[in-house]
Amino acid sequence: MDSSEPSPSGEPDDRPAVPAQRSDQDAYLRVSDLRVRFDTEDGVVRAVDGVSFAVERGRTLGIVGESGSGKSVTSLAILGLHDPRRTTITGEISVGGRQVVGLSDEEVRRLRGRDMAMIFQDPLSALHPYYTVGRQIAEAYRVHHPKANRREARQRAVDMLDRVGIPQPARRFDQYPHEFSGGMRQRAMIAMSLVNDPALLIADEPTTALDVTVQAQILDLLADLQAEFHSAIILITHDLGVVGQVADDVLVMYGGRAVERGSVEQVLRSPQHPYTWGLLSSVPSLHGDADADLVPIPGNPPSLINLPSGCAFHPRCRYADRAGSRSRSDVPELRPAGQSDSDGHLVACHLGAEERAAFYAEDIASVGVAR
Numbered sequence: 001m002d003s004s005e006p007s008p009s010g011e012p013d014d015r016p017a018v019p020a021q022r023s024d025q026d027a028y029l030r031v032s033d034l035r036v037r038f039d040t041e042d043g044v045v046r047a048v049d050g051v052s053f054a055v056e057r058g059r060t061l062g063i064v065g066e067s068g069s070g071k072s073v074t075s076l077a078i079l080g081l082h083d084p085r086r087t088t089i090t091g092e093i094s095v096g097g098r099q100v101v102g103l104s105d106e107e108v109r110r111l112r113g114r115d116m117a118m119i120f121q122d123p124l125s126a127l128h129p130y131y132t133v134g135r136q137i138a139e140a141y142r143v144h145h146p147k148a149n150r151r152e153a154r155q156r157a158v159d160m161l162d163r164v165g166i167p168q169p170a171r172r173f174d175q176y177p178h179e180f181s182g183g184m185r186q187r188a189m190i191a192m193s194l195v196n197d198p199a200l201l202i203a204d205e206p207t208t209a210l211d212v213t214v215q216a217q218i219l220d221l222l223a224d225l226q227a228e229f230h231s232a233i234i235l236i237t238h239d240l241g242v243v244g245q246v247a248d249d250v251l252v253m254y255g256g257r258a259v260e261r262g263s264v265e266q267v268l269r270s271p272q273h274p275y276t277w278g279l280l281s282s283v284p285s286l287h288g289d290a291d292a293d294l295v296p297i298p299g300n301p302p303s304l305i306n307l308p309s310g311c312a313f314h315p316r317c318r319y320a321d322r323a324g325s326r327s328r329s330d331v332p333e334l335r336p337a338g339q340s341d342s343d344g345h346l347v348a349c350h351l352g353a354e355e356r357a358a359f360y361a362e363d364i365a366s367v368g369v370a371r
């Protein structure tokens, strides 16, 4: 005897918080209202506080923000890698139609490696020093292909090493991680992540530790592999220049929340949030003029135990006063940025669209004067 009413068909959607993204329905990854909290001795860390986004196969989402904005915590939640005893996760994470939040360790492990994989900033955190690189890649393959014999797994690993641009892959197979250069190790880790052809790949600052030339090669490689494997990619970085090179869409995070979201075109050509303006003027690769001074955002990223009230960015925002006391009392919602309600460009800012346009012009001018 079920007393609850069946929901009437055609019922209007009652989730006003975040407007749907263009690709939401058929996206391979859908994250909605994700919240991740850690209980620590110092208090509750709200590392991710209501973030939503979606990524289709064949597309790349760049997640940007300063250190400590919740980027890695978001990706670890998708991969089911948080310690459940210390972490509270709510919201929805759907990977290929399956809900990840609430799955058992065993069930998530089955998805991880096969349907989704991660590339870390530091390959040595993923590659074991005592085993040859090839053996580790071959083992990663056999975990999800128990019927494959050793020879087949070895061949698959050699093929992957070749595919990621490692010369003499059959010889390299038998070498240890310390015998690889930093760039080659990063390629090897990419080979290991891709060995089971995952539909979702999360790359967390994959090029931060590499020099500029190798960084460009790795980014090119990711783009090539995506074209080949048609994967959905999340690229996490603090560098909007990297996002401009490889991403289709961008999510800007601040204090565990999304402050701006849109296509790369929208966010880089017509940035709407004062925090995004700050990120843009502090990125070396976006300045054509090599002599230009970079202008860092004044102040420090906030504590996620004690986030500033209202708009968390208000203590660092030079325009906060112009939005009145709201900036200190109300958390701004992510809403259409102005040009059109349906173009997918969203911003969480108390300023109106016209004010933002005027202040952005002012902001660019002042950065110009500072040079």
Ligand SMILES: Nc1ncnc2c1ncn2[C@@H]1O[C@H](COP(=O)(O)OP(=O)(O)O)[C@@H](O)[C@H]1O
Pocket (backbone or CB within 6 Å): 038, 040, 045, 047, 065, 066, 067, 068, 069, 070, 071, 072, 073, 074, 304
């Ligand atoms: N396991 C954890 N326990 C407590 N706090 C954590 C844990 N992991 C991350 N944090 C905190 O969550 C915040 C967001 O971290 P993170 O997502 O790693 O930032 P980033 O954007 O630099 O990747 C930081 O303040 C970090 O100290």
Ligand SMILES: [Mg+2]
Pocket (backbone or CB within 6 Å): 071, 072, 073, 204
């Ligand atoms: Mg991180």
